[in-house]
C-alpha cells in the first residue's frame with residue numbers, strides 16, 4: 001500500500017470503530033485485525049502503519065468524532081507530511097477543503113473530564129491516561145527462575161515484574177509458550193501483592209475473568225491451598241483452566257455465578273475464606289492506554305451501574321471472609337466513585353466489623369481508605385486498591 005492508501009485505510013477503519021463505539025460493537029483492536037484478515041494483499045508494514053494511525057487518531061479525540069475522516073484531519077492539522085497525503089490520487093483520501101469538519105482534540109468527553117478532575121486527575125495525570133502502555137510480564141515463580149527470561153527486559157517494582165520495549169513479541173518466546181511468564185501489567189501484579197496470600201490459604205477470586213490475577217495468586221501461594229475462581233461470564237471463565245495448566249497452577253476450582261444469586265451459590269464458602277479478592281467490573285478509566293476508545297463508550301448511566309454492582313459484589317465478598325480474614329477491593333479506575341467513595345461507602349455500611357488497612361506497596365499514593373496507582377506517577381495502569389480486615 002502507498003502511504004496515502006494507508007491513510008485512506010485508517011479512515012475506513014476509524015469509521016468502523018466509531019460505529020462500533022456507538023452500538024457497543026467490537027473493540028478497535030479486533031476491528032483492525034478483522035479488516036486486515038479480509039485484505040490479505042496488505043503486508044505487515046501496512047498493518048502496523050494503519051494500526052498506528054488509527055490509534056493515534058482515537059487518542060487525539062476526546063469525544064467520539066463524527067467520522068473517521070474528521071479524526072484523521074485532526075492529526076493532519078499538526079502534521080504537514082500527513083496532510084500532504086490527502087491528494088485525491090488513486091486509493092488516497094480526497095484533498096482537504098477549508099470548510100471540512102475537524103474533530104475536536106481532548107482527553108475525554110466533558111462529563112468524564114469533570115469526574116476525573118473531581119477525583120484529582122488533571123493536567124499531566126489526565127494526559128498520561130492516553131500514552132502508549134508498556135509491555136510488562138510477570139515471571140511465574142511456579143515454573144521459572146530469572147535466567148529463563150527473554151533478553152531485553154528491565155525489572156519493575158513488582159516482585160516478579162519485568163518490562164520490555166514496545167513491540168517485543170513475548171508470545172513467540174519459549175518462556176511464554178512454556179508458561180514461565182505471563183503478560184500482566186505491573187499495576188495488576190501489585191493489586192495481587194496487596195492480597196498478601198500465603199501458601200495453604202483458602203482464597204476466593206470473586207471476579208476472576210480469564211484468571212490473570214488468579215494465576216498470580218496461585219503462584220504467590222506456591223500452588224498450595226485452595227483458590228475458588230468465580231465469574232459471571234462463562235466464556236471468560238472457560239479460559240482460566242487451560243491457562244492454569246500452562247502455568248502449572250494447581251488447586252484452582254472455577255465456579256460460574258448467576259448475577260444476583262452469587263451468595264446462594266457460594267453458601268459453602270460463607271465465613272470460610274482467608275482472603276477474598278473483588279476485582280470488580282468498572283469503567284476501566286485506568287486502562288485507556290490500552291483501550292482508548294473505551295472513553296467514547298462510557299455513559300453516566302453505565303458508570304452508575306458499575307458503582308451499584310461494585311457495592312453489591314463487595315457485600316458478597318465480605319460475607320465469604322472468615323473472622324480475621326481480609327477483603328481486597330480493586331478497580332482499574334481512577335474515578336473516586338469506583339475507588340475512595342466506594343471504599344468509604346463499604347465501611348459505613350459494615351460499620352464496626354471491618355478495619356481499612358492501606359496496603360504497603362512499592363508504588364501508589366493513599367486515596368481515601370485505599371491506595372491509587374496512576375499511569376503518570378507509577379507508570380502502571382490506573383488502579384484503586386483497598387484492603388479491609390475483618391475484626
Ligand SMILES: C[S@@+](CC[C@H](N)C(=O)[O-])C[C@H]1O[C@@H](n2cnc3c(N)ncnc32)[C@H](O)[C@@H]1O
Nearest residue numbers: 207208209211212213231232233259279280281
Ligand atoms: C475487571 S474484570 C476481572 C479481570 C480479572 N480478574 C483478571 O485479572 O483478568 C471484572 C470481571 O467481573 C465479572 N463479573 C461481572 N459481574 C459479575 C458478578 N455478578 N459476579 C462475578 N463476576 C462478575 C466480569 O465478567 C469480569 O470478568
